[in-house]
Amino acid sequence: MKSHVKALVVGGGAIGTSIAYHLARAGWDDVMLLERDELTSGSTWHAAGLLPLFNMSYATTHIHKYSVEFYKSLEAETGLNAGFSIVGNLRMAQTDARMDEYMLYASTAETAEVPYEWMTPAQIKDRWPLVRSEDLKGAIYHPTDGYINPADVTMAMAKGARQRGVLIERKWQVDGYEWTGSDWRVTVTKMVERGGNLVPSEEQQVITAEHVVTATGNHAQRTARLLGIKMPAIPVEHQFIVTEPDPELVAYRQNGGAEHPVLRDADAKWYVREERGGWILGPYERNAPARFAYGVPDSFRADLFPLDLERIEEEYMSMIHRIPSSETVGLKDDFNGPICYTPDGNPLIGPAPGLRNMWLAEGFSFGITAAGGTGHYLAQLMVEGEAEIDMASLDPKRYGSWMTTDYAIAKNEEAYEHVYILHHPDEEREAARPLRTSPAYDRQKAAGAQFGQVNGWERPNYYAPDGFDDHAARSFRRGGWWQHAVDEAKAIREGVGLIDATAFTKHLLKGPGATAFLDWFTCNKLPKVGRINLTYALTTAGTTRTEYTIVRLAEDEYYLVSAGAWTAYDSDFLMKAIEDKIPDFGWISCHDVTTQWGVFAIAGPKSRDVLNSLIRDADPATALTNKRFPWLSCREIELGMCPVRAIRVAYTGELGWELHHPIEMQNYLWDQLMVAGEFHGLKLVGARAQNWLRQEKSYRAFGTELGRDATPLEADLPRFVDLSKDFHGKQAMADTGIRAKCVTLLIDGPADADPWGREALYDGDTKVGRLTSGGYSVAFGKSIGMGYVSPDLATPGTKLKVRMFDQLWDATITEDSPYDPKNETIRKDA
Known part of the structure; x- marks a missing residue:
């Protein structure tokens, strides 16, 4: 065993072997992989080996697509057949709503160039006569999909890794990690067989590694404890059963019938595929329990849990309904093993929070499908500094330190159960809620707030009357909430509205080195004292890392506000950059003050009138005028007895202020605003209306238009980039050029639907881009969207098409900020 390596990969399942392979292929010639037992002895050995391309996540779709293509190349390189059966994947729909889901998903697939076909019930029956189809609405079919042997593909990747110089060591367990300031000292213990168990021996070694990657699967909680971090990767039981041969299936195949695709009846919550003349049924039932919340017992190796047939009876009976010939077939084998999950069902891929050169690849519920792509894109992150796709949505830091074991258990069990529920774009899952609430939560709830969740925070999506059912209001089209959001958006355009923005991420940064650091860290000019500016921190690749x-606040004191969904993500990046630069710039103090400050955003033509009735000032009549309080400035004011850090800015593009206040005074301030606002017709407004309004102003949002796959110049934001100064990522940004450009489009779409921001854009028959945001414009009375197109098309007036519900609809690129392009309303004086 080596004592020093450039990269140490911990975990010998499909994920770990893929990472080791791809690091070596990317040029790192000193990589070692450790496995505590045998390769594939974790969840890999009992995985069903399916390769579902279907995924609503843009990043995950790319990962799955890469895997499917990569696995096809392994035999030529290694001589090992990975057992890839390209039989296709048929995802059936029993309802119109399910077909709507598939059509929305198809937009994501189209933007990632994943092939698909539509099939009618009659076409399904003609092609696969054993499948009952008369009660179906249709299906989406992936012809390039199929299944693979998990052990074979893992061994093929392991052989490919060895051929590229990777050293693979089995029966070594990691028992300690220590960061020396330049590399990791990893203490490992030799594992030995004793009485059928795998136990640690007295033999230990220390490995020095510049980088460590953990891909420890079901052992993720042990890994988290060793690293001193939190990680919401906890396994959930997953059962699947294998039947005896089905005589009708055997006869069908003997008579020349093609192998069935992987069948998925999402409304029945199962997948089925052929297996040696019989069937494999894999259900995603209710009440599947989480396991190993605090670690895997030493006695559990390549083991399984007892089968619970009662729990999957409903799914089993629905398989018989869908494939009638299976009714008389007996059970041959069963599996009930742990499969790791995360609260949103997506894996944790990227840098570990608070640690240097420690990379996580944990929480894979579809590990075989994701293994190839994870290795490829994680290797890009590690070797090149960034991946070619934006990996932020999979970053481990999307869950902050507020996350607990009980939270992860509840959400992971929910994620398992929700694999086959309808994934509405306006979906809000209920488990472990409410958890993080601002003080005004009860007042908002009493006022009819229908809450969403962002980073654990409860945030009003919209307000509705008593008895309104938010769950029933969800849809792939204009749901029951739509008119409420329209009324809220109109209230801000025509009167005044109040939005709770408490979830915003907030940092206080000060000290002798603060100004020089921020000037290097961000790409725009720094504001003067008492003023504000919008700016971006870039990645090493010159793309947008944070807005x-x-x-x-003072010469060397700054208040930084960023997106509420990304608190731990932003804080980790900021703190590490400060630590690196203190020797260059001097002492800097930085604190995450997110939970110390509440935020209300008040906006609309009458917003000044509301505040004027509350402000305590020597001359209240002039306190909020442009002369004393201009646009893009900040003042400490008093609203009644509440001290407020007021910022004259509005994400809605109307006259307005953000009112940052001590969070312990939030209810007092809320009550004062409600009383003052009643006279002026103040309306409570949620996040959905705000999202529509910001698109009318072409305001880019981090996580949609802004991300690690586009530079600020590609986002068409040159006014926020000061090329006269030096800043982190500047040269890389310039070298990247303009590969695509962000635009705003007005869309003549279907009368009952708006885009969601996942749709493909066409110029004639040629796909030329994709939407990143979508919604409805109250100012223009039609759908609106933002997205990226090839630079030659990014001109106002360009006519394009947008794919919605499998049809192409007219879309026109508008000028930037189509609503009030001169910012006259937002600058309105008293």
Whole structure:
């Protein structure tokens, strides 16, 4: 065993072997992989080996697509057949709503160039006569999909890794990690067989590694404890059963019938595929329990749990309904093993929070499908500094330190149960809620708030009357909430509205080195004292890592506001950058003050009138005028007895202020605003209306238009980039050029639907881009969207098409900020 390596991969399942292979292929010639037992002895050995391309996540779709293509190349390279059966994947729909889901998903597939076909019930029956189809609405079919042997593909990747110089060591367990300031000292213990168990021996070694990657599967909680971090990767039981041969299936195949595709009846919550003349049924039933929340017992190796047939009886009977010939077939084998999950069902891929050169690849519920792509894109992150796709949505830091074991258990069990529920774009899952609430939560709830969840925070999506059913209001088209959001958006355009923005991420940064650091860290000019500026921190590749509103409180004191969904993500990046640069710039103090400050955003033509009735000032009549409180400035004001850090800015593009206040005074301030606002017709407004309004102003949002796959210049934001100064990522940004450009489009779409921001854009028959945001414009009375197109098309007036519900609809690129392009309303004086 080597004592020093460039990269140490911990975990010898499909994920770990793929990472080791791809690191070596990317040029790292000193890589070692450790496995505590045998390769594939974790969840890999009992995985069903399916390769579902279907996924609503843009990043995950790319990962799955790469895997499917990569696995086809392994035999030529290694001589090992990975057992890839390209039989296709047929995802059936029993309802119109399910077909709507498939059509929305198809938009994501189209933007990632994943092939698909539509099939009618009659076409299904003609092609696969054993499948009952008369009660179906249709299906989406992936012809390039199928299944693979998990052990074979893992061994093929392991052989490919060895051929590229990777050292693979089995029966070694990691028992300690220590960061020396330049590399990791990893203590490992030799594992030995004793009485059928795998136990640690007295033999230990220390490995020095520049980088460590953990791909420890079901052992993720042990890994988290060793690293001193939190990680919401906890396994959930997953059962599947194998039947005896089905005589009708055997006869069908003997008579020349093609192998059935992997069949998925999402409304029945199962997948089925052929297996040696019989069937494999894999259900995603209710009440599947989480396991190993605090670690895997030493006695559990390549083991399984007892089967619970009662729990999957409903799914089993629905298989018989869908494939009638299976009714008389007996059970041959059964599996009930742990499969790791995360609260949103997507894996944790990327840098570990608070640690240097420690990379996580944990929480894979579809590990075989994701293994190839995870290795490819994680290797890009590690070797090149960034991946070619934006991996932020899979970053481990999307869950902050507020996350607990009980939270992860509840959400992971929910994620398992929700694999086959309808994934509405306006979906809000109920488990482990409410958890993080602002003080005004009860007042908002009493006022009819229908809450969404962002980073654990409860945030009003919209407000509705008593008795309104948010769950029933969800849809792939204009749901029951739509008119409420329209009324809220109109209230801000025509009167005044109040939005709770407490979830915003907030940092206080100060010290002798603060100004020089921020000037290097961000790409725009720094504001003067008392003023604000919008700016971006870039990646090493010159793409957008974080968007900040910077408020300059003093010469060397700054208040940074960024997206509420990304608190731990932003904080980790900021703190590490400061630590690196203190020797260059001097002492800097930085604190995450997110939970210390509440935020209300008040906006609309009458917003000044509301505040004027509350402000305590020597001359209240002039306190909020442009002369004393201009646009893009900050002032400390008093609203009644509440001290407020007021920022004159509005994400809605109307006259307005953000009212940052001590969170313990939030209810007092809320009550004061409600009383003052009643006279002026103030309306409570949620996040959905705000999202529509910001698109009318072409305001880019981090996580949609802004991300690690586009530079600020590609986002068409040159006014926020100061090329006269030096800043992190500047040269890389310039070298990247303009590969695509962000635009705003007005869309003549279907009368009952708006885009969601996942749709493909066409110029004639040629796909030329994709939407990143979508919604409805109250100002223009039609659908609106933002997205990226090839630069030659990014001109106002360009006519394109957008794919919605498998049809192409007219779309026109508008000028930037189609609503009030001169910012006259937002600058309105008293």
